[in-house]
Amino acid sequence: KNQVEQSPQSLIILEGKNCTLQCNYTVSPFSNLRWYKQDTGRGPVSLTIMTFSENTKSNGRYTATLDADTKQSSLHITASQLSDSASYICVVSPYGGATNKLIFGTGTLLAVQP
Amino acid sequence: GAVVSQHPSRVICKSGTSVKIECRSLDFQATTMFWYRQFPKKSLMLMATSNEGSKATYEQGVEKDKFLINHASLTLSTLTVTSAHPEDSSFYICSASETSGYYEQYFGPGTRLTVT
Numbered sequence: 001k002n003q004v005e006q007s008p009q010s011l012i013i014l015e016g017k018n019c020t021l022q023c024n025y026t027v028s029p030f031s032n033l034r035w036y037k038q039d040t041g042r043g044p045v046s047l048t049i050m051t052f053s054e055n056t057k058s059n060g061r062y063t064a065t066l067d068a069d070t071k072q073s074s075l076h077i078t079a080s081q082l083s084d085s086a087s088y089i090c091v092v093s094p095y096g097g098a099t100n101k102l103i104f105g106t107g108t109l110l111a112v113q114p
Numbered sequence: 115g116a117v118v119s120q121h122p123s124r125v126i127c128k129s130g131t132s133v134k135i136e137c138r139s140l141d142f143q144a145t146t147m148f149w150y151r152q153f154p155k156k157s158l159m160l161m162a163t164s165n166e167g168s169k170a171t172y173e174q175g176v177e178k179d180k181f182l183i184n185h186a187s188l189t190l191s192t193l194t195v196t197s198a199h200p201e202d203s204s205f206y207i208c209s210a211s212e213t214s215g216y217y218e219q220y221f222g223p224g225t226r227l228t229v230t
Binding site: 036102107109 | 120
């Protein structure tokens with residue numbers, strides 16, 4: 001079972017609209033949770049990184065929230081632009097040990113239409 | 115800062131040949147570099163972790179004799195896919211970390227490998 005689940009799998013919105021992407025994880029304990037944007041045919045680019053003690057982190061029009069109690073995170077995109085069309089990946093970094101591997105979600109594919 | 119490059123960005127090779135992919139950290143020294151593979155509409159899958167000057171650590175199910183990794187300097191790691199087959203066609207992404215560990219990784223732009 002994937003330890004990081006994202007929803008929806010894909011999403012289409014109109015330019016200018018807001019949207020929220022969800023991430024549920026079972027990784028515990030964890031060190032930090034990240035959101036990445038991956039354009040088609042490109043490597044992931046970091047949007048936000050939150051430690052377990054942080055509740056929210058913003059980066060321009062992107063705002064990530066984290067509820068460590070319910071093990072949920074969300075990424076809110078405000079006033080979407082065509083260039084926001086990409087895959088958004090939630091990544092959890094487990095805490096401790098010599099093998100702190102990044103655990104990737106399967107991503108949400110966002111399409112912003114004019 | 116923290117820029118990672120990959121070369122080539124795209125490569126097409128014939129079945130049975132070998133292909134080398136380079137990963138460079140341009141403005142920092144990468145103690146650790148990681149190689150991932152990503153199939154269409156799938157998550158990134160870690161293939162191996164390499165530390166400068168030592169042998170790479172491969173994930174379960176990844177053939178170390180097929181995917182040769184060399185991390186000869188603090189700014190360069192290479193992945194060589196030997197005797198490539200069509201099923202090796204994939205998107206290969208490297209990442210680099212300044213520290214020994216997985217904490218902060220900076221990803222390269224990826225290399226699209228197509229084996230015909």
